[in-house]
Amino acid sequence: MNKPKIVILGAGYGGMMATVRLTKELSADEADITLVNKHNYHYQTTWLHEAAAGTIHHDRTRMLIKNVINTNRVHFVQDTVRSIDHKNNKVILKNGEIDYDYLVIALGFESNTFGIKGLDEHAFAIRSVNTARKIREHIEYRFASYNSDPDAKDSDLTIVVGGAGLSGVEFLGELVDRIPELCREYDVDPKKVRIVDVEGMPFVLPPFDRTLAEYAQKYLESKGVEFKLNTFIKEATPEGVKVQLKGSEELEEIKAGTVVWTGGVKASHIPEDSGFETNRGKIQVTPDLRSPEDDHVFAIGDVAVVFPPDAERPYPPTAQIAIQEAENLAKNFKHILHGEPTEPFVYKPKGTVASLGEKEAIGVVFDHKLTGKPAAAMKKVIDDRYLLMLGGVGLVLKKGKLKFL
Ligand code: FAD
Incomplete structure (x- = not known):
């Protein structure tokens, strides 16, 4: 050769x-x-939940490939x-x-929607810059329409999240930061907004230490998130989702203006x-x-x-x-x-940190359990470390998070 x-x-x-x-x-x-x-850009999937909730602009999650690779050495084909x-x-x-x-x-x-009826048609997934942008715009449109559309209903302000794994919980963390801003911007009473998470397991964040996962759940509940654990989404419809508690015969309908599926890849x-x-x-x-x-x-x-x-x-x-x-x-x-x-x-393994919005997180780093602001700072260190490895200090200065602490 x-x-x-x-x-x-x-x-x-x-x-x-x-x-x-x-x-x-x-x-x-x-x-x-x-x-x-x-695409002609690289995006950080692990930041997409932020772009989807609208807590960062989607351009923060992506960078032009030609600005990172050595184009004298690499032939890029889009x-x-x-x-x-x-x-x-x-x-x-x-x-x-x-x-x-x-x-x-x-x-x-x-x-991966596991063949659940209607999810492909009626739910969003956080998968790429394009899907994250679509979710952000959809949620914002629901809020913008609430006071301007005569047919708008309270349930249009309900957001159902399918799954309470890493990406589901991180998305919930961004939503609880973002919803108060949307309420202020569109004159919506925060009491009218519901965020419901539906999870088939009896607990959130299955791979995490239980005390950390409970901390995450309690924090999100304190911000208004309703968890329906041991519960499965059986169908997504144009009006919301139909869910079933484990062991029960009955289906419960949750009417929602937005359904985001994070339950599998x-x-x-x-x-x-x-x-x-x-x-x-x-x-x-x-x-x-x-x-x-x-x-x-x-x-x-x-x-x-x-x-x-x-x-x-x-x-x-x-x-x-x-x-x-x-x-x-x-x-x-x-x-x-x-x-x-x-x-x-x-x-x-260097550990994993799950963000719960801008200022809260949980995680284990080098066998140390972290919660709250130290964990949130560590998550930003992890994000910036990747940028440093990929494109050096210049990329961290351009796209990094620590300067925003
Ligand atoms: P990807 O990063 O998915 O990259 C695949 C690339 O291939 C993309 O650029 C895509 O556009 C391109 N591509 C796909 N199909 C084609 C095609 N047919 N032709 C041309 N190009 C194509 N992991 C962690 O370690 N920590 C976290 O905190 C974390 N948080 C997450 C949060 C969310 C919301 C999500 C969704 C995932 C998270 N993950 C996390 C998981 C992590 O993002 C994935 O494991 C990781 O992205 C896998 O990297 P990859 O290089 O295999 O693929």
Whole structure:
């Protein structure tokens, strides 16, 4: 093989970090690098709940890819991946095809509505800049219409959130910050607004320490959020949702002007539809993050599944893992091109923090439990650390959060 062509699909956490790190690990003579993404910008998914609630502008969550990658070293293709023909080392795009010697699949996640009736049609999902912007505008429109539209009803001001996992709880935290602003702006009595969270589990934030999760629930309840735990959304309709308490036969209708589903994600459909063997839609990668069927194909982030040694459950899909996988992958490309053995991926958990709006949060960082303002500050440190790793101090100054503390 002459100079190998490495093609990276997806410019999310995994794809962007892989691209940046590869240009540092490999010299221009060692490989050609191509990055393919459907938009010309990279966005931080972990900030999208803020854009969706309207507590930050969506432009704060995104940055032009050409401003972050070294465009002298990386060929950027803005296009949508349709499928991967891995027998012929080819990626099929909406507007053409690309050949590769090595492929990195980093296409991320899609919303998973588990076939619940009406959710695809009548609920929003926090998935991308476009969906976050749509949710913000929809909620604002409901408030703007309340006093101007003669047919407006109180239930138009009800927001139902499906799911109380990380993204659902973080979205609720932003909503409780945002609703008082909307009420002031549109002369709406705050007592008329309902925020209802529907969660099938008996508690919120399942993977978190219980005392921290209870802190989060109590804080959100103190701000007016109603939790319906042990309760399942059975159907979404143009008027709201129909829910069912576990063990009950009866359906309860919650009329709502906005329904946001945060209850599940699945891997991009592209690997499975392209014929890769998958485990619940994800490529179960080898210790050095390759497809077991094709050692020229790597998968990182939410399209990959990695099991900790001797564990029955895989690591959860998080930005933190996607970033660490990208770092491992870049190092391994250097080893591969130098004919050296690769290093297995070893996840080093640094903890997780869930924000509850601007000034509240909960989390565990390096085994220390945090709540309140220290946790909220730590969340901003985590967000800014990513920007620093990706684009250096300049990017932190442009997009970072700590200056807003
Ligand atoms: P993504 O970041 O999803 O990137 C995939 C990229 O591929 C995107 O740029 C997309 O546009 C592009 N793409 C997709 N399909 C195509 C196609 N067909 N053609 C071309 N381009 C395509 N994780 C944490 O660690 N901490 C958190 O606090 C946290 N909070 C979250 C809050 C919310 C609201 C959500 C939704 C998720 C949160 N997560 C969090 C999870 C985290 O965002 C994901 O695990 C992470 O984004 C996965 O990174 P990735 O690189 O695999 O994919």
